[in-house]
Amino acid sequence: MKVTITVNGNQVAAEVADRTLLVHFLREVANLTATNVGCDSTSCGACTVLMKGPGEAGGGKSVKSCTVLAAQADGCEVTTVEGLADGSGQMHPVQAAFHAEHGLQCGFCTPGMVMAAVSLLDENPAPTEEEVRSALEGNLCRCTGYHNIVRAVLAAAPAASERRSA
Amino acid sequence: MSILGTRVVRTEDPRLLTAGGTYVDDLRVPELADAARVTFVRSPVAHARITGMDAGAARQAPGVLAVLTIQDMDDLTPPPPPEPGSEVPEGAPLPIGGLWSEPLLAVDRVRYVGEPVAMVITGDGYQGEDAAELVSVDYEPLPAVIGVGGALGTGTLLFDGTDSNVPVTSGEASDNAIFDGCDVVVEQTIVNQRLAPMPMEGRAAAARIEDGKLTYWVSTQNAQITRFILAGALGMDPATIRVITPDVGGGFGAKVGIDRDAILIAWAARKTGRALRWVETRSENLVGMTHGRAQEQTVKIGGTRDGRVLAYRLDVVQDTGAYPRMSGFLPFLTKLMAVGPYDIANVQTKSRVVVTNTTPISAYRGAGRPEATAAIERAMDLFAAEAGVDPAEVRRKNLVPPDRFPYSTPTGATYDTGDYVTALDKVLEAAGYAGLRAEQQRRRERGDVLQLGIGLSSYVEITAADAAAGETARLAVHGDGTATVYTGSSAHGQGHHTAWAMLVQAELGIPMADVTVIHGDTDLIPEGIGTYGSRSLQLGGVAVHNAALDVKDQARRVAADMLEAAEADLELDADSGTWQVRGDPGTGRTWADVATHAGEDGLVAYVQYAGGGATFPFGSHVAVAEVDTETGKARLIRHVTVDDAGIVVNPVLAEGQRHGGIAQGVAQALLEEMMYDADGNPLTGTLADYAAITAAELPSFELVTSETPTDINPLGVKGIGEAGTIGSTPAVQNAVVDAVSHLGVRHIEMPTTPARVWAAISAATHNGEASR
Numbered sequence: 003m004k005v006t007i008t009v010n011g012n013q014v015a016a017e018v019a020d021r022t023l024l025v026h027f028l029r030e031v032a033n034l035t036a037t038n039v040g041c042d043s044t045s046c047g048a049c050t051v052l053m054k055g056p057g058e059a060g061g062g063k064s065v066k067s068c069t070v071l072a073a074q075a076d077g078c079e080v081t082t083v084e085g086l087a088d089g090s091g092q093m094h095p096v097q098a099a100f101h102a103e104h105g106l107q108c109g110f111c112t113p114g115m116v117m118a119a120v121s122l123l124d125e126n127p128a129p130t131e132e133e134v135r136s137a138l139e140g141n142l143c144r145c146t147g148y149h150n151i152v153r154a155v156l157a158a159a160p161a162a163s164e165r166r167s168a
Numbered sequence: 169m170s171i172l173g174t175r176v177v178r179t180e181d182p183r184l185l186t187a188g189g190t191y192v193d194d195l196r197v198p199e200l201a202d203a204a205r206v207t208f209v210r211s212p213v214a215h216a217r218i219t220g221m222d223a224g225a226a227r228q229a230p231g232v233l234a235v236l237t238i239q240d241m242d243d244l245t246p247p248p249p250p251e252p253g254s255e256v257p258e259g260a261p262l263p264i265g266g267l268w269s270e271p272l273l274a275v276d277r278v279r280y281v282g283e284p285v286a287m288v289i290t291g292d293g294y295q296g297e298d299a300a301e302l303v304s305v306d307y308e309p310l311p312a313v314i315g316v317g318g319a320l321g322t323g324t325l326l327f328d329g330t331d332s333n334v335p336v337t338s339g340e341a342s343d344n345a346i347f348d349g350c351d352v353v354v355e356q357t358i359v360n361q362r363l364a365p366m367p368m369e370g371r372a373a374a375a376r377i378e379d380g381k382l383t384y385w386v387s388t389q390n391a392q393i394t395r396f397i398l399a400g401a402l403g404m405d406p407a408t409i410r411v412i413t414p415d416v417g418g419g420f421g422a423k424v425g426i427d428r429d430a431i432l433i434a435w436a437a438r439k440t441g442r443a444l445r446w447v448e449t450r451s452e453n454l455v456g457m458t459h460g461r462a463q464e465q466t467v468k469i470g471g472t473r474d475g476r477v478l479a480y481r482l483d484v485v486q487d488t489g490a491y492p493r494m495s496g497f498l499p500f501l502t503k504l505m506a507v508g509p510y511d512i513a514n515v516q517t518k519s520r521v522v523v524t525n526t527t528p529i530s531a532y533r534g535a536g537r538p539e540a541t542a543a544i545e546r547a548m549d550l551f552a553a554e555a556g557v558d559p560a561e562v563r564r565k566n567l568v569p570p571d572r573f574p575y576s577t578p579t580g581a582t583y584d585t586g587d588y589v590t591a592l593d594k595v596l597e598a599a600g601y602a603g604l605r606a607e608q609q610r611r612r613e614r615g616d617v618l619q620l621g622i623g624l625s626s627y628v629e630i631t632a633a634d635a636a637a638g639e640t641a642r643l644a645v646h647g648d649g650t651a652t653v654y655t656g657s658s659a660h661g662q663g664h665h666t667a668w669a670m671l672v673q674a675e676l677g678i679p680m681a682d683v684t685v686i687h688g689d690t691d692l693i694p695e696g697i698g699t700y701g702s703r704s705l706q707l708g709g710v711a712v713h714n715a716a717l718d719v720k721d722q723a724r725r726v727a728a729d730m731l732e733a734a735e736a737d738l739e740l741d742a743d744s745g746t747w748q749v750r751g752d753p754g755t756g757r758t759w760a761d762v763a764t765h766a767g768e769d770g771l772v773a774y775v776q777y778a779g780g781g782a783t784f785p786f787g788s789h790v791a792v793a794e795v796d797t798e799t800g801k802a803r804l805i806r807h808v809t810v811d812d813a814g815i816v817v818n819p820v821l822a823e824g825q826r827h828g829g830i831a832q833g834v835a836q837a838l839l840e841e842m843m844y845d846a847d848g849n850p851l852t853g854t855l856a857d858y859a860a861i862t863a864a865e866l867p868s869f870e871l872v873t874s875e876t877p878t879d880i881n882p883l884g885v886k887g888i889g890e891a892g893t894i895g896s897t898p899a900v901q902n903a904v905v906d907a908v909s910h911l912g913v914r915h916i917e918m919p920t921t922p923a924r925v926w927a928a929i930s931a932a933t934h935n936g937e938a939s940r
Contacts, residue, residue, distance in 0.1 A: 021294065033196070036188025038417070040368050041450035045855035048368060087186050101181040104820045107828065108661030109184035110191065110368035110417030131868065139864040142855075144368050144418050145661045146824060147831030147892075148863035 005076045009034065010085025018072050024065075025049045027072035028082060036083045036113040037067060040142065044069045047141030050114035052081040052121060061166075064121035066114075066140070083113035086120065095161035096120050096154070105154035107145030115141045119155045123162040131156060170742075172674045175820050178666045179680065180659075189415035192372035192387050193447040199376050199383060204233050206433055206446035207296030209286035209303045210456065211278035214314070214525040214848020215326075216307035218276050218285070226288060226302040231295030234440050235303060236287040238273045243439065245403055263493050264336070267329045268523070270491035272401070272428045272435065278307065279326055279490035280526050281850055282455030284429055287436055289444065312525040312848035316464040316485045319522035326490065326523045333523045335492050339503060341518035346479040350470030354550045359917050360539045362462040362487065362842040363835075364858055365532045367660075369417020370453035373430045374445040375437035382409045384434050386426060389419040389658050390698030391688040394426045401431045402438065413688030416660035420832070421531030422458050423660070424494070424700045429456060451854050459842050460532020462487040462495075463502065463539045469547040475557035475565045479514040482506045482543055486521045489528035496521050498529070501536030501633070507577050508544040509588045509628040509786055510566040515578040525848040531700060533832050534629070534890045538897055541627045545898035546915070549624075549905065553914060558605075559902070560596055563626050563788075564589060583628060583784040584878045591810040591874055592626055592788040598872045599790035599808040612910050617798050621907025623791040625899035630782050631702035631813075631887025635880075638778035639703070640696045641711035643672065643719050645771040649745075649760030650682040653715075656696020657708025658687050662889065663821040664704060668712045670818060675716035676723075677745030678759055695776070702785075702887020705817060710881045711777035718773035723747065723759070726766045731755050783878045783886035787811040789830075789899035795907035800926025802904045804834055805867055811891045812874040815884040822888050823871055829892020830869050835861035836893075837900035839919050859919070908932070 006015040007027065014032045028034050028051065040048030044066050053070065054062030056077050067080075086094040096119045099105065106112040115138070122129065122137040129137065134155045135148070143151060188194070223235040263270060274285045286303050290296040311324045319333040326333055347353050373386040382404065388394050391411045399406040416423065429448070437444045448456060464485045471477040484502055488495040499519035506517045552562040567588040568575050575583045601622070608620040640656035653668050669683035686692060697703075720740060727747040728735040739750045746756040763771050792806035807830060816822045839859040843851040852858040877884030897918075904920040905913060912932035916924055 019294065029193075035190070035194035035196070038188070038191070038369070039193075041855040043450065043854045043856040045860075046368065046450070083185070084187060091186075093182070093186060097185040100185055101177055104177060104824050106181060106184055107663070107824060108368065108418040109180070109189040109415060112184055113188050116185065135863040135866070139862045142368065142860050142862060144366060144420070144832075144860075145828045147827035147829070147869065148866055149827040149831075149869050150824065152863060152868065 003073060005072045007072065007075050008079040010081055020073060022072040023068055024070040024072050024075050025067035028067060028080070034082050034084050038110055038113060039068055040111065045142070047118055048111050048114040050117045050141060052117055054079040061124055064118050083116050086116065094120065095165055096123065096158045099154040099158035103150045103154035103157055105146065105150045111141060111143040115143060115151060119158070122155065123159055124166070127163045128159055170674045171670050172817050176666060176670060176818050177820060178663050179669060180663065180665050191369050191415050191417050192374055192385050192445070195374060195385055195414060200374055200443050200445060203374060203443040203445040204289050204291060205293045205296045206436060206444050207288045207290065207293065207300045208284050208429065208452065209288060209300045210452070211274065211281055211283040211285055213278060213307050213309060214281050214312040215310040216278050217310060218274060218278060218305060219308050220306035221286065222304040223286065225304070226299045229299040229302055231290040231292060232288060232299045233291065233442065234289040236436055236439060238275050240439060241273060263491070264496050267327050268335050268492050270428060272432055281848060282527055283490065284432060287432060289436065289440060289442065314524055314526065314844055314846060314848050316487050316522055319487070319524050326525065334520050335523065336496050336521040339518040341481050341483045341516040343516065346514035346516060347468065347470040350478050351473040352551060352555045353468065353470035354554045355466065355468040356546065356550055356915055358465045358467060358543055358546055360461045360463040360465060360542055361918055363460045363532055363840050364454050364842050365420040365422035365457065365460055366453070366860055367418030367420055367422065370448040370450060371430060371457055372447040373433040375434045376443035377438050377441070380408055382434060382438065383412065384409060385412045385414055386430055387416045387423060388413055388426055389423045389660060389700055390425050391658060391690050392656065392696040393698055395690045397425050398431060398434055402435055411690045413658060419660045420533045421460065421535050421700060424531055427458065454853050454858060455527055455850050458493065458530035459489065459527050460529060461539060462529045465543045467543050467547040469551045471551060473555055475552065475555050475562040477510060477512050477551060477566045480507060480512050480544065480547065481516040484519040486519060487524050487526070487529060488521050489524060489526045491528045492521060492523060493528045493530050495529035498536035502540040504579050504581050505537050505540040505630060506544065506579050508541060509568055509626050510544070511568045512566065517579060526844055533829065533893045535701065537629045537890065538833070538894045541625065541894045542898045545625045545902065549902050550914060553909060559624050560592070560601060563592055563624060567592065567626060581630065584880050585876055586628065586784065586786045587876050588626060588786055591786060591812055594872050594874060595788040595790050595808055595810045598870060601790065604792060617796055618794050619797055619907045621793040621795055621903040621905070623793065623899045623901065623903025623906055624788065625895050625902065626788045627895045628784050628786040629891060629894045630784055632706050632779065633701050633782045635707060635779035635781050637697050638776050639707035639711045640693065640776050641708065641715045642772065642774045643712065643715035645678070645719055645759055645763045647760060647764040649678065649758055649763065650684070651678050653683060653685045653712055654693045655685060655687045655708050655712060656693055656698065657704045658698035660699070662704060662825065667705065667709060667817055667821060671709060671712045672716050675713065675742070676720060676759070677740060677742040702889040706783060706881050706885050706887060707777060707779055709817065709885065710779065710883055711775045713883055714777055715773040715775040718775065719771050722771050722773070723762045726762050726770065727757055730757055730762065730765050780880040783814065783880050785811065785813040785886040785888065785891050787891060787895050789895040791896065791899040791903040793900065793903035793907055795904060795925060797908065797929055800922035800929065802838060802920050802925055804838065804900055806870065807834070807867060807896065808870040808872065809895060810872045810874045811888065811895060812876050813888040813891060814878045814886040815875055817885065825888045826871055826892040827869055829890060830896040831861055831866055833893040833896030834866060834900050836897050837918050837920060839865065841919050
């Protein structure tokens, strides 16, 4: 079937097999390989992206792109970590905080983790540590012990708020 | 001021954060533009004879380019026949081979669920999964041998020609005389359960052969070892193989070298003449990638009533899974480190390695040492409880005192440097130990549902155990003043690129931003070992440091020539990176000046550093757990650690290693276990079932700084990659037991799940009632 998805502001249209997963559409069709596949049971969150339906407000809600068919995203806007920095290449506050707080090691979970964190701060601009930990429960990281990821999200909260209201 | 020891954020991160890494599945290089996908057909049964296979339907399926089975493997020289009666060498970290050999594709028998049986090659991955389902294999089931008890107690043998399921036995642990004179003696069996290493990126490889040269991209910790393995397995000259490691999404020991699945990708590329790519699914990963731990231990500990330990025995049975890979070696490390940081006069160790119909066991973060620490730390607590002495006091009484270093253990290790008592005292102070005990007492008196447990662990571990194998570094300073480091070490998240650039800047004054670090390409770096056993900084880092010293000497000679001055009169201002005649800034020459004067390849140093031997990091952990006595649910609420790995080059990176290590240890203590049923079916074969630890189950960690240098290497550094795991696992387990010890519980196996904790409380309470 034919699917048209706006990925990071660019319209990508392609004829794909019905069963094509959104994550494979992003990786193989849109050729955006930052979004990783870390499991096959919707458990790890490595493939987390933001998705916004036609006419919806805001920056989109986080979805696990391994559990969304490309067909379900037809007509939607999707943001991956490649589309998070602003036009001048300035990192999003969450990306900058992950860097400053050493919130990543091997980097494999990072794109999904960052997108989940962006979505969390969108819904809860000033979370407590406990709320951050609870909100990231669906995103696995094997390297960091989550310690610096949690610190990064807490540190990013004020700047992320500012950016949304700007 | 030197940059060493300062908090430097990673140079690796901006790329990983904005564009994502380039893992094997992300490679868009022209050589792989037409790469086909490999999907494995894996055994669905634990133990069976293969009596037939029909790939006809699969070969007709859409998109199928080839199906390869053992029948196609006519281009490989079979391994030499086993030598009858040959001894298995102890302490060699290699597959045992001989009668216990592991094939690449199953020949006529499968020995674990997940064993590779055939390969389907298709245009895309979806087609591969469909076609793999169509390969029909006839399995004639054999009884499955599961668990240590199964391996030792059954008449079923995994390997023809053998007379048991025990390929290696070592040591003796039956002389009870060592416990003579002990007032207090405790014995306990302990299960150190099987774990899935589960790096976020599973195994992956891609291969292409062109003009007789194999280019092989792989997710590994060791490019050069991989080349060696491929050359041996495929009968190729190593010079005709180029191994490239792109970004690697975690390894934790399970990506040391490559295993049979990954070798098969190179073989199939050669066989079919096609570029191929294989990226395993998580469900494949959980049964196909090696598992870790899987020991059953019996400990016996004895000493005086006032808490001095006099004798210790550790009897280990290592479940090695279906084929003895590196796990033949793991109990050797467990026994070496059996006595931990304690001065115990009489120590006995014994180990047996058994084969079972399960996924093979290999290294996992700590690889044999967490098992040793778990055993002795549980034993210390059991002994303390029996003697009625506080566990902190028992530890303090038995730790090797600081004036005894270098300290030779009864098991043959020589601990280089340490101050174990100070580490313990520091962590107790940071945790507020006395206050915690008081709070625990209050809750016990009130009979609270949420009881408090305080768990201790003091540890010492061995890093760079194979220091003699060394590591390489090549450093070149270019005419534009920039530098390139080629390291034999290998990065998969640790921050090598940042740390190596810091070492260059510290010695040469070339800014980190001008230092490029390259690893994992055997055409550029033919010699190297890579990363495991917490060896990188103390071998690979020292090699970089020594290469910088060498380049500095070369540059001094060149600058002397330029400035027509005596070499002895020249100095390098390491802050600005300029050479000058001492006290005369006007003579300043930049690295670009000097390198240009030296000419192409003028300032280049190559170092193979083999070091002064292994080092022994140490520390103490305090875990604080809350246990709900009604549900058995245990929750870690604080974790405080001293982890001393000598001099710290970059606290940001060292802390990151500790955090990650601690979390994996907590995961073993509380949650994770790779389980099989009696027929050898994995019960935790997907991430929906395997209880990988999440952010919600962990507190933030409280790290205490401690740096006791080693004199083994010029940087004074030890390894930090595995220490967190080694220290945290028993601390958390001890905390959970401690929370309910007043109810009569003396031991709970890991993972301390609600079901286990509840059952332990229930059993202890009933026993108590029965005896009243």
